[in-house]
Amino acid sequence: MFEPVIAPSGTLLGLLQRGRGDGTLHALAAPRPEALAALNQCVLHDPRQDWQVENRSLYYARLYLDLDGPLGEIEAHLFGADDLFDEEDHRTGLALSVLGHLASFGRDD
Incomplete structure (x- = not known):
């Protein structure tokens, strides 16, 4: 089972x-570089305990x-x-979902 590491609240x-x-x-x-570093940490290292219950992709996309x-x-x-070694959905699922929301908002990069 995937156990995320969560920073202090x-x-x-x-x-x-x-x-x-x-x-x-x-x-x-916060200073923009600090905020972006924290946001990237969340999106690239999915912090959710259960992705079926916790939906954060829209939250992160809006912050981007x-x-x-x-x-x-x-x-x-x-x-x-890393895909060669880790084929689990939790590695890329949140990032792909965030990109999907950003595309729906009109971001084309």
Whole structure:
């Protein structure tokens, strides 16, 4: 079973990993590089205990839009060599879902 590592709840990363609404507020108030690093950490290393119950892709996609976040790290993750060793959906599922939401919002990069 996949067990994510969750940061303390008082940190920006911890708030975003938990999908809390105040995580967005903290991310928008934080220095942009710090907010993007935490957001990328969440999307590239799915923090959800159960992806069937916890839906965070829309939450993360909206934050990418608000931060005007570049998608290069997601691209590198999706085309990384790790797929040769780890074929589980949890490795790429959240990233693909976030990209799907971003495409529906009109992002074409």
